[in-house]
Amino acid sequence: MKKLLTILALLAVATLSFAQKSGVAPGDKVTFASKDLNGAEVTSDIFAKNKITLVNIWGTFCPPCIREMPDLARLNDANKAKGVAVVGIPIDITDRLGNILPRTKADGEAIIAQTGANYTHIVPTKDMMSGLLKNIQAVPATFFVGSDGKIIGQMYLGAKSQKDWQKIIDDLLSKQK
Numbered sequence: 001m002k003k004l005l006t007i008l009a010l011l012a013v014a015t016l017s018f019a020q021k022s023g024v025a026p027g028d029k030v031t032f033a034s035k036d037l038n039g040a041e042v043t044s045d046i047f048a049k050n051k052i053t054l055v056n057i058w059g060t061f062c063p064p065c066i067r068e069m070p071d072l073a074r075l076n077d078a079n080k081a082k083g084v085a086v087v088g089i090p091i092d093i094t095d096r097l098g099n100i101l102p103r104t105k106a107d108g109e110a111i112i113a114q115t116g117a118n119y120t121h122i123v124p125t126k127d128m129m130s131g132l133l134k135n136i137q138a139v140p141a142t143f144f145v146g147s148d149g150k151i152i153g154q155m156y157l158g159a160k161s162q163k164d165w166q167k168i169i170d171d172l173l174s175k176q177k
Contacts, residue, residue, distance in 0.1 A: 024132065024143050028151045030055075032128050037090075037109060037121045046120065047145045051083035051176055052152070052169065057133065057141040059092045060107040064159040065140045069115035071162035075169070076119045083147075084169055088112075088121040091133060098126030144172055 031044045047053050056072055058065035069088075076086035090108040094100050100123065112121060124133055143155045153172055160168075 024136075024141075024151060024155045026151050026153060029149050030132060030145050030151060031149065032122075032125065032132065034125045034128065035123050037093075037105070037112070037123060042120065042122050044149050046087065047149045048147050050085045051147055052085075052172055053145045054084065054086045054165070054169070055089065055143050055145055056086065057089045057091050057136055057139055059139045060090060060104055060111060061092060062139050066111055066115060068140055068159035069111070069117040071160075071165065073115065073117045073119060074162050075165050078166075079169060082169075082173060084173070086119040088117065088119060089124055089128075089133070090121055091124060091136060091139060094124045094129065096126070096129050098124065098129060144168075146176070 030047065033041070033043045036042050054072070054075070056065075056068075058069070072086050072088070075084075079085070090105075092101070093105040093108050105123075108121070112118070122128075138157055140159050141155060141157055142160075144152050146152045152175075153168070156168075
C-alpha cells in the first residue's frame with residue numbers, strides 16, 4: 001500500500017512538473033508574434049477577439065490530428081456567435097529555429113484544404129518553439145485561452161469528437177464572467 005501511494009505521489013509531481021515546464025499552464029499569458037499560413041501577421045491579440053480560443057497543436061504526420069480537424073472546423077463555425085474560435089498550430093512545418101520547411105508546409109496546406117479546417121493556422125516561430133511549444137511531445141495537444149490572453153483550464157492530449165469538445169467549451173463558457 002505504501003509503495004502504491006509513493007508511486008501515485010511521484011506521478012502527481014511528475015505531471016505537475018511537466019505542466020509547468022510545457023509553457024502551457026493555467027493562468028500563463030500566451031504572447032507571440034508570427035504569421036498565419038497565408039503570410040498575414042498574427043499576434044497574441046487574436047485572443048482578445050473571442051471569449052475563448054481553442055488552440056490545437058497538430059502535426060502533418062499525425063493521423064488523429066487530421067481526423068479531428070473536420071470536427072474542429074465545425075466547432076469553429078458553430079461557436080462563432082458564442083465568442084469562441086479555433087486556432088491551429090502545425091508544429092512540424094518549421095524547424096526548432098522557426099525556419100519554414102517548404103515541403104511540410106505544403107503538406108499542411110493540403111491537409112487543411114482536404115479537411116475543411118479553414119480556421120487560422122499559425123506558423124510556429126523560434127520563440128514559440130523555445131517557449132510555448134518547447135515541451136510538446138505528443139500531438140494533438142489542445143488548450144484554451146481567454147480574451148485576456150491567459151490559459152484557462154487544462155491541456156488536453158489526444159483527439160476528441162466535436163461533441164466532446166463542445167461539452168468542454170460549454171463548461172468553460174459557463175465559468176466565464
